[in-house]
Amino acid sequence: MNNERTGVSGSLESCDALVMVVFSPDCEGLEIEIDSPSIASFGEEMRKAVRETLESAGIFRGIVKIQDRGSLDCTLRARVETAARRALAGDVREKVNT
């Protein structure tokens, strides 16, 4: 797990999401954990948005933890992309409490 790199983005404010991306080549694929009030209605769409964003950033293996506070699709994608870029840059920031 020495190659793990973590990026965090967003906040727990309303309409936002706090996203942690752990880029880990040792993972089998992408593990996506989402805690959201919208999970029952939009869980699949949210997972799809996260997966598409990470794959666009070149991340196919790793762990993503999301605490969503009612973010729009464009916000969620922005937070995931930022966290992914930070992870790829080796920018280790404060980890999300889970």
Added chain:
Amino acid sequence: MMERRLRRTSLYIPGTNPGMLANASVYGADSIILDLEDGVPVSEKDAARILVRNALRAIRYRGVEVTVRVNALCTPFGKDDFEEIIPLAPDAIRLPKCESAEDVRQADALMSELESRNGIQPGTVQIIAITESASGGTKLSEIAAASPRIAALNYGAEDYTADIGAVRTKEGHELDDIRAKVIVAARIAGVQALDSVFGDVNDMDGLYAEAFRVRQLGFDGKSVIHPRQISVVHSAFTPSEKEIGFAERVMKAFHEAASRGTGVIALDGRMIDAPVVARAQKIIALAEAAGCLLIEG
């Protein structure tokens, strides 16, 4: 030549706030400023840039001018801001630290390159130049004339007064000098003059007084930092019934003279010349924007 778009209010929206970005057009401002510059901590520049880019892609801002305050090209963040934002073709960018014609030309060239690369007609995105230094204050005319993209001149009150060594006061006399320079340079170039923010969001009387005064000076609008400042500034920029009535009568006389094919316009036995007609047109546009009932002349 004169820019006719209404910019009575320009509302700053922090580029780090998804909730405000989503609702930016509902507050009623004439223009919104999605802010990547001073409203964003250095550690969040990357996040704000991506968030604002995604907002521009996904959110339909209706009935409002959409502008983005990018970081200056002389900073480590400016070029990345341009590269992410210009392809989304906002109505304008707000260019801070605009202290010379070269600053404008540099931005113009990069914008043209990015527009061409993304299938956008070069020149589409306008520039609202923000001058923030004593040096820039002496070059406003050349800044205004540096590119046809320039739609308005604006100044940063805090940075400017810090640069000239002035003390910020409620009365704002320390801004008399830069306000006069902005208005004169804007009028020469045929672009708008936009005033800076009023920082005390709890002082509505002070805000109204300042907004009313800058409208009298010739400004076309004022930046605001809180949605509740919008209606106050719009009120200050709404012409009085007397002003509207006179403007209507001027325009009626103007149209009657035009239909008679005469260049001489008379009203109440006095000759009306072109500046009076221009002022009347501006008052009518402000009255219409404010939803005022026009009085029959």
